Amino acid sequence: MEPPHSTIEFVRPGRATHVWIASTVSELKGGDPLAPVTLVVPNYYAGRQIRWALAAEGGYVNVRSMLLGDLAEQIVGVDRGGQDPLTPVLEQSAVREASRRTGGVLAPVAHHPALHQTLLQLFRELRRSEARIEHAPSAMARAALEAFDTFEALIQPFADRTRLRKAAARSLIAMTTRPPALAELGALVVALPVRLDPADVQLLAAAALWVPVRAALAAFEDDELASALPARAAAELRDAIRSTASVVTARASHAAEPPIFVIRAPDPSEEVREVVRAIARELDTRAPVPLHRMAVLYRQADPYAPLVRDALTLAGLPWSALEGRSLADSAPGRALLALLEIRQRNFERAAVLAWIDAAPARRAGLPGAAWDRLTRAANVVRGAQQWLNRLENYTARQRELAAQREAEDNAPAASALRHEAD
Incomplete structure (x- = not known):
């Protein structure tokens, strides 16, 4: 059976990627809108956003999105080849036990959480990259490698991400007819993977035996350093698929990017x-x-x-x-909490003003800033009776001043004072 046609392309992240995905999905579906297509995405948020974009441009019937780990599980099955999954708790326990057993230069800090976290990150990277280090340059490096060997022995009965992908790849290579799982998933569209580990490359190459694999890797023409990792991943994937499928390396055309501008604000x-x-x-x-x-x-x-x-x-x-x-963060919730706090704080001026600012319905023409100014002028501090007495006194003073301004033939000032008193 002739392997399906697969391609690897470089696409600039952003609008150009959406255009490439839409055109690729349309091409893979051909004239059958119900033909299955699966998007292999770097994370679930990216998958959701891509499906929204496809829906806005005409729909995505029978198009699903999943991570590479989900793809491997779909192929291997829920039993994971008879192995239990390597959970984070098991992984961390294995790291602690490995550091304890290693001893040597690790002995004084073998109980320290910082060492466990550092070793966990190192061990994950060593397993994902499948790197084998023969000669360690220092005693600490030798102890870390010894701890890694112990760690690998401890987690041997469990299936981690690397073993799961390898098991899925072996299963696909051993098949003589197209696996039902891939028949259900259809063509695979790999969208901007952050990285491709050796096990990821093996899985995609094995899948390319049975279904078309269209991969888009990030292109940064103006940044050689940023483009180095996608270029290496493309080369490894090309070498892995070349023996089983036809691969064309192309560069997608640019799509118009939206304008970007920067706002500078004081707060x-x-x-x-x-x-x-x-x-x-x-x-x-x-x-x-x-x-x-x-x-x-x-x-x-x-x-x-x-x-x-x-x-x-x-x-x-x-x-x-x-x-x-939470309800407490909503405008009605803030208003209710502020109202309840007034009594607790003995009608303190700041508490009452906080309720006025938070209240959803305000008295027309009397916003919080006006209450702040009036209560400050009336010298209100706290206490319900003080609010009544001092506001009444302030009102009386304003009316007296209004009368004096009228006697001085200053009608505008008198009107303003009387309005404030009312």
């Missing part, structure tokens, strides 16, 4: 307001981007999450947040 509040203004300007253009395709991203929930929500609400723009938000 987070003004920064968020400027973002909302930019959204409003976009909505006012001739062909605006619809709101459901816009996003406001921030790295820190504090202070940006409430600022963004409040700014969008005040601007009358509908929004939906992906993060979980």
